[in-house]
Amino acid sequence: MNRLLMLAPVLTVAALLGPVVAGLVGVLRPALFPVTDGPASLAALHGLLEWPGLGPAVRLSVVTGLAATLLSLAIVIGLVAGWSGTRAFRAASRVLSPLLSMPHAAAAFGLAFLIAPSGWVVRAVAPLAGLDRPPDLPIPGDAGGLALIAGLVAKEVPFLLLMTLAALPQANAEGARTLSATLGYGRMTGWIKTVLPQVYAQIRLPVYVVLAYSMSVVDVAMILGPNTPPPLAVQIVRWMADPALGQRNLAAAGSLLQLALVVGAIGAWRLVELAVAAWGRGWASGGRRGQRDGALRFLALGVAALPALAAGGGLAVLALWSVAGYWAFPMLLPADFTATSWMRHAGGLAGAAGNTALIALAATGVALLLTLGCLEAEHRRRRPITAAGLRLLYLPLLVPQIAFLPGLQVLLLHAGADRGAVPVIAAHLVFVLPYVLLSLGDPWRAWDDRFATVAASLGARPRSVLLRVRLPMLLRPVLTAAAVGMAVSVGQYLPTLLIGGGRVATLTTEAVALASGADRRAIGVFALAQTAAALVPFTLAIALPAWFWRNRRGLHA
């Protein structure tokens, strides 16, 4: 038992880094040695440079990534600076938090159904504008990637907001707000000058995660991004799927380029951070109070409401399409409702839902065991996680999936281990594990250690303290962490597609596969099912402890 526990941190590091390192090696080989056992050659890189779409693809990746990150960060800072500590802020955070569990693909489909030429927004204004046909606009899929940026912002604002909320107590935001107000500072200026520097230091890694993710995302880009050419990451997936083997080398070279782009972008972001910080120190001590921020505050609140509206409206329109009978433009609602779409896809839905649940349960179960092992080992050794350990957790989230998953696929292929669900579960674990650990770490460490002292003084051995005292008391955060893990797994597209070799169908892969077609009813069915798969665990994580501890007031939040 004890030895097993001490193994947990080692196993965790192996589960996190093993696939990333192996995948990067697996990408380097075909990129630099295009001919098996042949000499090193830059042919693959040359081939990549000769691809005519390279310039636009790279530009799309960089521009959408930077724009989505900058916008998301600005919206979060505006909302928190203008409103933290108010009732409106609590309401806004409550609305935005559940969006976090909505899978990226479902949110992207919902947004597409809202902003498309025949979408809800245009339908709403059609009578006023005198439209009887959808306007001829390339949305979504505009060449500039604006729809893609909007879709990313809608999903990344809730993520950054949650990370910021977690960082606020440590920055003593309430005290700083009172202090700066008594010194005559406006709400926003006061917050940005006193709290933001501390908060940003804590959300820096999540910001980098958003940047790396937004630059290299595949599923959202396939739904909302342009097609000719697509962003680099999508093109790499196309090359991977090409039966011509030479394209694999091209894909590998593309993966390396994508990795370099992300590393370069994070480096550039860091430099800008330093410059802004240097400028900000002068600005903060300049004494300007910024007292008239009323309009700006309401602007910030309004902009922050957009992601919630997009997700809520998107979900509604997805639900409508899934049960729509006849629904012509510019009718706001379908003429009749039918369960035909659900019945037609029932078979595919059931199979995909089963795979989704199996993979999510397995990956989350393993992640939870490793997480509990790590945290308990930390508790017994009484040695808290170091800053380096925390950075290690973020590493799989910072290396773009498209940079190492193709290499991992090739390695598994060579090893003949590319069959079945187990490799897919292991690949999901790489992304589920960091989120489970990050989610459970804080409440686990916030637990009052004196309960352990009391239990031990009553004769309880360490295992008994864990199983009979700590786990029951922390049931709610444990289940929440499990729900986070399930939601992360449900939303995974690339690991399922590449490591499953296209043979493992989940709700996400099925939904994204529909992106190129025009069957809105099928998309509605699968995107809704995907959202439900991510939301049900969260509902259980709230309901189960509430029911279980219904007669235990001390455990109510």
Add this chain to the structure above:
Amino acid sequence: MPDGLVLRDLTVHLRGRVVVRMDRRVAPGEVLTVMGPSGIGKSTLLAAITGTLAPGFAASGRIVLNDRDVTALPAHLRRIGILFQDDLLFPHLDVAGNLGFGLAPGGTRKDRRRQIDAALAEVGLTGFGGRDPATLSGGQRARVALMRTLLSQPEALLLDEAFSRLDAARRDRTRRMVFDTARLRGLPVLMVTHDPDDAAAAGGAVATLGNPAD
């Protein structure tokens, strides 16, 4: 004849620096009160005795309990009970569950239930077994916490500001109950407190930390 709790030159170091040192014997049924300003290492001393020192701290010297050297034993084998200023009743268990947690394992379910009921009766809480601890008053919770500790049959009792959260009337009653029970069972008691009234009520020796002569 057991000789109680003996701290033989018990010294706690932090990175080579001495944090706290004590060389005392607490006879069965007696109370040693440890006083001193905050941050002087009173809680660290208790952690050394229970075997739950935080990382970085190291203890030297011996802790001998009724002729049994417990210095190297893990916390759960020392048989040293502790009460904190918070009652720390387990919020997920009912009152009877908390007492059952303290009660040594073994015996039939009926037998255990009888012991728990007797313990509740002893502190005037008959019929409280099924209650959620969060619904009890501060004084009632303190009594349950005491009985939970006593049911584990400790050979010594540590008190870490155990009465400071109670209002004046309850403090006096609870204090008397704890000291009387400890005397009755012959438990050596080491009490850490800020409150001179606690020391007066204990009536035993007082060790003041922060005094180089100690």
